[in-house]
Amino acid sequence: MFDRLPTFGFTRPPAVLLAVIASTFFVGFGGGVVFPILPNLGAVLGISAFMVGLILSANRFVRLVANAPAGALIDRIGTRRPFVYGLFIEGVATLGYVVALFVPPPEAWFLLARVLWGIGSAAVFATAYTIAADVSTGDSRGTNMGIVRGGITMGFPAGLVLGGVVSALYSNAAAFVLAAAFALFASVVAYVLVPETHVENGEGASVKPWDIDTSVPAVTVGLVNFGLMFAYIGALFATLVLFLGEHDLSLFGLAPQGTSGVFMAGTVVSAAAFMLVGGRVSDTRKSRTPVLLFFLVVSFVGFLLLARAGSVIELSFACVFIGAGQGGTSGPLMALLADLTPDERMGRASGTNNVFGDIGGGLGPMVSLPLVEAVGFEPIYAFCALVPLAAGGVLLVGVRRVTGTFRPGRADTNATVAD
Template identity: 50%
Template sequence: MTTRRLGVLGVQPAVVAVLVSTFFLGFGGGVIFPILPNLGAVVGIAPVVVGVILSANRVVRLLANAPVGTVVDRVGTRTPFVAGVVLETVATVGYLVALRSAVPAAWFLGARVLWGLGSAFVLATAYTIAADVCEPESRGRTMSIVRGGTSLGFPAGMAIGGIIGEVYSANAAFATATGLSVVACCVTYLAVPETHAADRSGGVGLRDLDFSSPALITGGANFALLLTYNGVVFATLVSFLDTVPAGGVAVGAQGTSGVLIGASVLTGSVFSVAGGKVSDVMGHRLPVILACFGGLSAGMVLLAVGTTFPVLLTAVLLLGAGQGGVGGPLVSLLGDLTADSRMGRATGTYNALGDLGASVGLLVSLPLAGLIGFPSLYRLTAFVPVVAATAVMAGLYTTYDEIPDVTSG
């Protein structure tokens, strides 16, 4: 475990470096995101192929998360993190090439594959770095800062990307993303240290995945969390807004959806840090996790009855607060219960289960809404956080005969 020194605002320098790098990567990813669904109009790619391109990065990351965790435990944190940032930068260059290529679909698909692989390295390593450099009593705050901070760049990039693509061109937006990714590369190479040297093991192989109780308990909860928020909400909100009067507020369903999701994501980042800090002060993660799962469920219920913009805004703010408030303490709980030498593999399993939940939500939510309607879908989804909260509590009691505190690891 690395020496723990305090940097900006009491945050360890390694964590600050990770936050800056991932902010620029997220910002660049957000700049690109509004344009990708419109590739049919931009370069004439068939809608089915656009769907494959959009999902490629998540499929690759889902498959890569767990093996990447073993790499982190084997070789350390710096090299995988640098590799992940470089892969994502190369991916943004691939987008630029695709616009000028005779086979743009192949280039876009390859770029999304690289982005997915790179993000698997970045996310698994970022959590491991945070766990390596913090004390148990401040783990909630530190790991929640990383979780919340890594998502901050994306909504800002989405807003800027839509403007750049609309006012200038897709090429200008992709060039902006490439420049931001290059900045992330420079920050990463110069500022991100090795934090896992004392805990890495040359005997760890790619098949040494982590299926321990802490990884499965927290990973299962992450599955439910991302199924609800990144899956159901993200996949259906625009279509749902088309069915209610508030969907036409000011900028139409698509614009209103962007405003609501941006506000929700920002709220989630704030509550991720706040939830982690509160769990540190309390000495236990579970009360915060249970309360915020309740908020997530309440947000889904409120969304189901939303017919005015104020109600919809309140619903998505509740959803953002719930997912952020759960996510920070949840990954901190994983750090509490996992040995330093296994943290890379544990976060790989945690991320894999979360991506699986988001993928399931994205796949089933729109077809299910077509069968039962959006309000019924949202009411049904409101049970998912309740089941997850119950499962976490039961899993901890069954495994440890008590609720672990922040120093249990």
């Protein structure tokens, strides 16, 4: 069914990746729908700012103990079953948002839904990246990783718009029900279209939360991911609706919920576009490191613009830069991890990377929401601008430690793995 899709100058990815993209796109609605709604809904339901931050971060804290077992499980039983079951769990979790609106106490139901979402998404993220690594070569890895990451990400802005606009025009319940329907449909798409790619005859085995990849490549890439997720998801997304209300900024006459959904969606669309660009460019260069450093600097500029934003135009530019920086690093970063990781450990390496990302994304709302109330938005966003620069330093140190050079070629990294 994917054979007739246009390529727009790019080599068409394998059909299995297109199926993964379709599945993760639909399920992503459930991840984004809650962000524009819950920060404002919390006051109505009597949920404190701290509890709202905890709810928004709960899925990431759950993934701290679920990512590593998910990665280890993939290396043992394959990708198909964890991917399909993970998507189904995320669909059920999205239904929990609906329950929270009508069954007290709402904070308990929201928290339970986010916990389930964390379990499901741990399996989905690790399998998606592992599938991309399984069907890629060194010359296509960056592109395919960018495509998969873009597919995972693009459902999120659709959920942001759905949450902001549908809740404003109809109701919060309507937004949650629609997101749940799409999320459950995603598991059906995966069941029908996604085959096994990782192992032929997987055997069941026990897995542990601490079964992570502690190699230098996995830890290095993980630390970079930690910084980016802390600033991008943990700080920006958790505070943007409040920033809009504080500065009385609006698009199309929408309230802060609707406006934040549109802005966050624009940020993620920018990220998704540059995921493909960054991955493709890294596949055409001898080394992926310069591409990664360039987009980390772009992220730095974006947060500086955000710290000084006082109008819709300025905020728009900031969001585009932040999205481009975030997205442009994603494909090359995961491709670099795959370059430096043996195939049989890629599941664990993907899980480890997600552990670090979820620590950053989980800590972000917990730290940023209370601090915004205490010191304001500008100092928090200015601090976030420094995070990508620090991540670039970590990247250079880690790559030098593994390969002996700051700019390893893809052949050099593959040789390092083989050794």
